[in-house]
Amino acid sequence: MRSKASFSNDKPQKKISGYSAASLFYQGLKPQSSWKKNWTEPDLKKQYDVVIIGGGIHGLATAYYLASRHGITNVAVIEKSYIGGGGSGRNTAIARSNYLTPEGVAFYDRSVKLYENLSTELNFNIMFAQMGxxxxxxxxxxxxxxxxxxxxxxxxxxxxxxxxxxxxxxxxxxxxxxxxxxxxxxxxxxxxxxxTIRHDAVVWGYARGASLYGIDIIQNTEVTGIDVEHGRVTGVRTSKGDIKTGTAVNCTAGWSPLINQMVGIDMPVVVxxxxxxxxxxxxxxxxxxxxxxxxxxxxxxxxxxxxxxxxxxxxxxxxxxxxxxxxxxxxxxxxxxxxxxxxxxxxxxxxxxxxxxTPDYSPIMGPTEIEGYHVDIGWGTYGFKAGPVSGEAMAELIAHGRMPEIIAPFGVERFADGRLVGEKGAASVGH
Incomplete structure (x- = not known):
């Protein structure tokens, strides 16, 4: 029987305003220096409820759904370069759900469904062409x-x-x-x-949406350490100052092993x-x-x-x-x-x-042995297509403290328990 994920979506959706065709035309005639910014560039605060490390699709989607679905807005997305400058801007922008395992198919199908309605939700054209x-x-x-x-x-x-x-x-x-x-x-x-989907449009759309909810998007800021006391996260150190927080989320793709080292965790990830x-x-x-x-x-x-x-x-x-x-x-x-x-x-x-x-070509998602430290990593060649569902599920995990059913098979403990989710037949080249 097909498993069904239970997602909390009962909170009112905030209307994200856009431009009419006429206003877009007049906007284009103005000098670039006068264009309205799609997201703010705030100063780093001393304390956040949640700090998301990595300003790509996964990090921004997690922040957006924390705010839009769960009302958690005291959140910072920390990016060492510019948003979308990592894997989110270096992929070939393919989306699909024809995977090999039941767990993988259900997961990626949810993401495709979210992508199909994302332009409407964000009021930002992500240019999803379902060409087959x-x-x-x-x-x-x-x-x-x-x-x-x-x-x-x-x-x-x-x-x-x-x-x-x-x-x-x-x-x-x-x-x-x-x-x-x-x-x-x-x-x-x-x-x-x-x-295919325009990958930078997805990044910009999520960033704009998250910013309108009050999420702080901090660019050009490197995370230099994560403070852990008595087995739980207490803060995040950055090149622009230290942050007090009880929750840190690793959404850094290829750089994820380096962030894991900051809390003393080693996971089976090869870059x-x-x-x-x-x-x-x-x-x-x-x-x-x-x-x-x-x-x-x-x-x-x-x-x-x-x-x-x-x-x-x-x-x-x-x-x-x-x-x-x-x-x-x-x-x-x-x-x-x-x-x-x-x-x-x-x-x-x-x-x-x-x-x-990862060894089984499936991601690692969920909590870790360090309380308050969560990971959304191990994406290999298929992270872009999973951005929406990953953000939605990680936001539910953080908000409610329980593992959503749709990502339960992807916990790190599966490697010790021998419950691998083998996707090599569908993921090694078919992005």
């Missing part, structure tokens, strides 16, 4: 996994099905679905609700770079997100016409975010195997982000 998501199968083993995923998805009420080469060709005419290719396409897992690249803009032709686990590549097209590419994580643990020639060479070879007609397109730039990967 194709995960290709090039051999019998991959095809069996796709069928397995499709059945798990259907049981959970998620729209997914396995389709053949002819249907794939209809969806993506540019795709080489012939039997003469080096990696023939036997089928694909087709997930219509999947698509590795994940590279991506983008081409020059061309006339739109790709109407679905295309993923190949066998070729370790995925591609989508933006509304401006650029093709966004990605691959698997670099095969080593480090904190460097420099691009590499090896990545581009391998990426180009695999993309052209799928779509030979792209050979004349010019690559414009590449970038890299940090992935905090």
């Amino acid at each position: 998501h194709l995960t290709l199968a090039h051999n019998d083993s991959s095809l069996r996994t796709m069928r397995w995923r499709a059945e798990v998805n259907k049981v959970q009420g998620v729209d997914s099905e396995v389709i053949g080469p002819d249907e794939i060709k209809e969806l993506v005419p540019m795709m080489d679905t012939s039997a003469q290719t080096r990696y023939p396409i036997l089928g694909a897992l087709y997930h219509p609700p999947g698509g 590795s770079p994940l590279q991506a690249a983008v081409t020059e803009p061309v006339k739109p032709f790709l109407s679905s997100v295309v993923v190949s686990g066998s070729l370790h590549v995925y591609v989508s097209q933006t509304s401006r016409g650029e093709l966004v590419f990605g691959a698997s994580m670099d095969p080593f643990a480090q904190y460097s975010m420099r691009g590499s020639l090896d990545f581009i060479e391998g990426l180009a070879k695999n993309v052209l195997t799928l779509m030979p007609g792209l050979s004349k397109m010019r690559l414009m730039r590449q970038w890299s982000g940090l992935c905090d990967m």
Whole structure:
């Protein structure tokens, strides 16, 4: 039976005002120095009820839902750089819920549902294009996994099905679905609700919403330590001063092991770079997100016409975010195997982000052995798509002091208990 999460949403929603079309036009005519800021830049206070470390999608969503759903507004979001400057601004902005385990499917499906209504709730266009998501199968083993995923998805009420080469060709005419290719396409897992979202719009929307509720967003401020007395959090130290608080939340993705060290906790997280690249803009032709686990590549097209590419994580643990020639060479070879007609397109730039990967490819969420210290980490290659549901669930955990059912399987204790949530078959490349 499908598990259902119980979320508290009975508090009145605050109306987040926006601009009319005419006011937006006149706003654009004004000099930039006179533009109204979407969020405030307050001074750091000496005490907060909750301090959220990390100003990306997860941290901002947690702050927003604490305020909008639970009325907790004495909250600071601390970001060492600018908001969205970490993994939230370095991903390929794909959203989907066609995972492999029942726990993962229910979790990510909730996030997609939240994304579908997020523009309305925040009164901020996040540009969610549900163009569909194709995960290709090039051999019998991959095809069996796709069928397995499709059945798990259907049981959970998620729209997914396995389709053949002819249907794939209809969806993506540019795709080489012939039997003469080096990696023939036997089928694909087709997930219509999947698509892409403008990642910086999500960050800005949550930041604006949280700020209107009175949340303090503190940028360019580094957390240097967390004070713990008698097994509980008492404060957070930053480069701009110390804060008294009883609750600290680690939402720092690739930097999460360093924050954990501040309270003396070690978790099974390995940090590795994940590279991506983008081409020059061309006339739109790709109407679905295309993923190949066998070729370790995925591609989508933006509304401006650029093709966004990605691959698997670099095969080593480090904190460097420099691009590499090896990545581009391998990426180009695999993309052209799928779509030979792209050979004349010019690559414009590449970038890299940090992935905090766990042994079972599922996140670590919830309380820890240190009272008042919570984690929302271990996202690997799929943190962006989980931002809304993670923020919603972490806010409920903090507000009510109990683990929401939807994230209960992702507690850190599962590694000691042997209750892993194995998502490698759905998460290692298919972002």
